[in-house]
Amino acid sequence: MSPLADRSLDAEISRLVARLTEAGAVLVDPPVLQPAETLLDLYGEDIRGRAYTTRDPVAGELMLRPDFTVPVVEMHMTHGAEPARYAYSGKVFRTQEDGADRPSEYDQVGFEIFDGSDPVAADAEVFAIIAELLAPLNLRIATGDMGLLFAAVLGLDTTERRKAALLRHVWRPRRFRALLARFGSASVPPARAALLDLVRRGEDVVGAAGPMIGQRTRGEIEARLNALAEDAETPPISERETALIDDIVSLRETMPNAIERLRDIAVDLPQVSDAVERIHDRAQALAARGIDVDALEFEGSYGRTALEYYDGFVFGFYAGDRPDLPPVATGGRYDALTRVLGRGRAIPAVGGVIRPAVALALGART
Amino acid sequence: MTVKLGVPSKGRLMEKTFDWFGERGVTLSRAGSEREYTGAVAGADGVELILLSAGEIPREMSAGHIHLGVTGSDLVRDKLAHWETQVSEIAEMGFGHADLVLAVPMAWVDVDSLDDLDAAAAAFRARHGHRLRIATKYHRLVRDHLREHGVADYLLVDSQGATEGTVRNETAEAIADITSTGDTLRANHLKVLGQEPIHRSQATLFKARRADWTDEDRAICAALFTKLGVESR
Numbered sequence: 001m002s003p004l005a006d007r008s009l010d011a012e013i014s015r016l017v018a019r020l021t022e023a024g025a026v027l028v029d030p031p032v033l034q035p036a037e038t039l040l041d042l043y044g045e046d047i048r049g050r051a052y053t054t055r056d057p058v059a060g061e062l063m064l065r066p067d068f069t070v071p072v073v074e075m076h077m078t079h080g081a082e083p084a085r086y087a088y089s090g091k092v093f094r095t096q097e098d099g100a101d102r103p104s105e106y107d108q109v110g111f112e113i114f115d116g117s118d119p120v121a122a123d124a125e126v127f128a129i130i131a132e133l134l135a136p137l138n139l140r141i142a143t144g145d146m147g148l149l150f151a152a153v154l155g156l157d158t159t160e161r162r163k164a165a166l167l168r169h170v171w172r173p174r175r176f177r178a179l180l181a182r183f184g185s186a187s188v189p190p191a192r193a194a195l196l197d198l199v200r201r202g203e204d205v206v207g208a209a210g211p212m213i214g215q216r217t218r219g220e221i222e223a224r225l226n227a228l229a230e231d232a233e234t235p236p237i238s239e240r241e242t243a244l245i246d247d248i249v250s251l252r253e254t255m256p257n258a259i260e261r262l263r264d265i266a267v268d269l270p271q272v273s274d275a276v277e278r279i280h281d282r283a284q285a286l287a288a289r290g291i292d293v294d295a296l297e298f299e300g301s302y303g304r305t306a307l308e309y310y311d312g313f314v315f316g317f318y319a320g321d322r323p324d325l326p327p328v329a330t331g332g333r334y335d336a337l338t339r340v341l342g343r344g345r346a347i348p349a350v351g352g353v354i355r356p357a358v359a360l361a362l363g364a365r366t
Numbered sequence: 367m368t369v370k371l372g373v374p375s376k377g378r379l380m381e382k383t384f385d386w387f388g389e390r391g392v393t394l395s396r397a398g399s400e401r402e403y404t405g406a407v408a409g410a411d412g413v414e415l416i417l418l419s420a421g422e423i424p425r426e427m428s429a430g431h432i433h434l435g436v437t438g439s440d441l442v443r444d445k446l447a448h449w450e451t452q453v454s455e456i457a458e459m460g461f462g463h464a465d466l467v468l469a470v471p472m473a474w475v476d477v478d479s480l481d482d483l484d485a486a487a488a489a490f491r492a493r494h495g496h497r498l499r500i501a502t503k504y505h506r507l508v509r510d511h512l513r514e515h516g517v518a519d520y521l522l523v524d525s526q527g528a529t530e531g532t533v534r535n536e537t538a539e540a541i542a543d544i545t546s547t548g549d550t551l552r553a554n555h556l557k558v559l560g561q562e563p564i565h566r567s568q569a570t571l572f573k574a575r576r577a578d579w580t581d582e583d584r585a586i587c588a589a590l591f592t593k594l595g596v597e598s599r
Contacts, residue, residue: 175516210472
């Protein structure tokens, strides 16, 4: 429990918020209680294990906000004018089954920019302002770009269905790897091959198996059988392409070396060229804001185990000598989230959050 | 002080537990009438028998209200977060066997594995506008299992009984439930998914880590374990 008034924490929060409003952000205050349905639709059932759920007699199932990004995006998509930039501070709530010693409620201070005019400049601005606010702490910084892996998958020489399956599991690295291995092999398990033989001969395999119960219809089952039959005929994704995907996800270099390496990869995998040049342009935008990009780390897999809405630039600030502490700040670009929550409307958006209590704890020891 | 032993308060689970202790020279019995949930222990000093619903035994051990408990290994894993830190497994008792399995309609010939379930769930959500519903009362075990295997686009709906009927009633598309023979599943036109169950459960003797263990309690417990021929872990 914290003391009744934690003046040093209050002062740290004020310092952070003041800098963000100075950068033109409008201070917003989203509600603590969020409709559970929205969060479940976005994150799936996993969020139930991580967020506090409660029930309202009228509104139904609600969650204590596990982050600010979703309510800020919703608010903006409902009645925000563009371009816009917002700042906020307040508690977020996460159950801590996996690390019982971490707090289950803590303050976040955040900054979000909704502006499509110059995305890499907006990326650089959010990153630079957080780097400036945390500069005295000498943190380890990790960066990445989810857009790179998306582009690589979209450009694979295979069916749309296989690409969609891979994209769906970009955030589950183990599953992604298993899928890539499966699509890279030509073999079909014997039981499945036998079933597909019957399907090709036009036999009613569904009707023979059992009565239709539940909402999943015969048509849906037959559609998937056809998809499976088609997939069994699909040539495997080439070893060359899977090796290049492996190169991308295992990449870990300083920014200039990473860009060099990615340009090499782009020769064999041209579909990633635009994403690589975007990383290059962003590096220049970061340098223009005084960031030492020569020392900045870039990881091909960074952001893949975070909450699944980042789809471009991603970053995190860590206390290098304190792996027990959560990241001091994280953020990234989430253009697709604005489309999901905007019901057809979308706007390029990027943001980041700082945990002031962690920053304060690290600052106190120096 | 006494060591409190929590045992299921009714049915075959209670009888089998009594038998198991009896075979090892510790006689458990229900005191007084059928409705009275207190019991007696003969053959072990300082042990007090507490009769409880099997479903409440994990929580009572976690809270430190009882020192030892007999219940299904599935219930401990489902009801306690990080169960290993809260209780230790002393002995698998060899009865109350049941597997927690995922089951889908037999007509789903295209779904044999968790990979298939995941693909079917994605297509189902795109078509119906809501996630594929799995009815269960074992939320933690099922969610952990599906996360570990990278299944997405599903929704757990709570079902505390007659779970096998939820698909036919269209309140779920699939279920996760305990089965011993699979007869009920077949009767409801459901088939088990995958080779391995989510969890193989059986009645198990647990020791609570958080109970207030005095030196005297430890001595009583050690004597009991010696008599039962089991080892403390």
